[in-house]
Amino acid sequence: MLKTENSQKPHDRMAAYLAEDLQAVNDLIRTRMASEHAPRIPEVTAHLVEAGGKRLRPMLTLAAAHLCGYEGGYHIHLAATVEFIHTATLLHDDVVDESGQRRGRPTANLLWDNKSSVLVGDYLFSRSFQLMVETGSLRVLDILSNASATIAEGEVLQLTASQDLATTEAIYLQVVRGKTAALFSAATEVGGVIAEAPVAHVQALYDYGDALGIAFQIVDDLLDFQGDAGAIGKNIGDDFRERKLTMPLIKAVARADTEERAFWMRTIEKGRQSEGDLDTALDLLHKHGALRDTAAQARDWAARAKSALAPLPDHKIKGMLSDLADYVVERIT
């Protein structure tokens, strides 16, 4: 029994531990997704919300609340809030990226259209807003409204930074904090806040979520160059084709000689790509150790996430959160 439990992935162990809460979150999501007047809404969202998403973000909220000894019921609302914000972001991301695949399935905007993706995303945003208002906690509202602004700002920054070889690692980090880490850190923080945890514990939860989110996104960007398309649900080299300056590319560009720089200028800034360019890009990434160094940075952020947990009380969940940080970077080893 113990052996089986330990052989499970940390994410699955946490899901098993939080099974009852997760069921309540799923029920709340289904109820609040429904629209009496606009039946297209669940049509569009069902395939995203129901499609076996890992529910990582809502689980972080539930875990943080439990870790801080919360005994009320509003952590369910907050977990659903976080998942709605995440889903709305995916829907809007599908419009902007013109990507063909999400979680291994065709994106909403191929099955429906851009307009539905935008408007149904807006609907989920406003639903999430209603859910958090129901908690009656102005601190929670403050945290989540700030997170929403940071997410939107990060997405716009990414838009302006892409195709621009002058993008630095500092700008990349700002984008990543916006598009990914802001929701991770808000998810853990509000779990502590709703439990009325001491300031030091809330700060620890924020720091954990922030570092975990950054590690998670760096790994994602790394896997775009070395992952298994079947396993990650998207194609190798998508970011290269979309001319996104992610960490591996930023490192390779910084280390490029004149000829290599001309290659990056043509493929990324000017967007003139032809067959074989992805292979050349991969060769350059390997030559300059860009993938290796990016992986090291991801591991560093995972380690920071683990250290952040130190001030938090002993709890079964604390170990699971620590293992989760390891697991996020295990995907690249």
Add this chain to the structure above:
Amino acid sequence: MLKTENSQKPHDRMAAYLAEDLQAVNDLIRTRMASEHAPRIPEVTAHLVEAGGKRLRPMLTLAAAHLCGYEGGYHIHLAATVEFIHTATLLHDDVVDESGQRRGRPTANLLWDNKSSVLVGDYLFSRSFQLMVETGSLRVLDILSNASATIAEGEVLQLTASQDLATTEAIYLQVVRGKTAALFSAATEVGGVIAEAPVAHVQALYDYGDALGIAFQIVDDLLDFQGDAGAIGKNIGDDFRERKLTMPLIKAVARADTEERAFWMRTIEKGRQSEGDLDTALDLLHKHGALRDTAAQARDWAARAKSALAPLPDHKIKGMLSDLADYVVERIT
């Protein structure tokens, strides 16, 4: 002096009366629109927020707060909130699918692109959310989160109702309440709520905003068939070409004989339109008195808006709000 004042439009008289507040709202909008990290944001919003918008919705909030004797400063936040939500909605409305090009005035997404319209709209939504959290009023947050959900639902409903001849006047009214009246009524209601006005006054403000918003949208839909293209900033017949079932069309379809019904089936449901079809549509609208009856309904909603004001205290602004309701329908006489 008095004569000059009375010869002004009600909207301009109100703007003159609220000039100091409106200046504060404009300053707050400019400050909060700015993004340190993403300079594209004010680039995209400036042409919407700065371009001589009538500021009708924020003015309603300011007017309601003054009418209820509010002496604090949060009505400025709420007025900016309402304008941000309105602008975000316009940006998202401008997102088009390749198959459905918009005609008329240049939209943000022609000047920039779909990506910017979606993400900058999201940014404004989250900024509006931050602004209302700053007021510290959970009732205000409740009203505005509900309004946001109603707006999004109305927009999705409009999407599914368009091109569908089965659309009834009841569905049309639901769409209009969502896409237009929900923000009008929330704008007036929160003005009363922040002033801690008695329940009956808050209800009166809600009812006024609701009826005014409905009248406003019906007039807009009517002008699409009979307006002066220069004055309304879009072309006659846009809704017909986009196959939108607005009040005048719904009435004409309901009164159609077999042959006319075939015409509507072809042009609206199947979308096979050719030269001269708009003229035929206009003839049918006139023949069945659809424009005349739609105008009567708009006037009826404007009258309801004026009656709704009855319970409110005597105040210079009360007369201006009443005149504003008249003015909204004057555009069609």
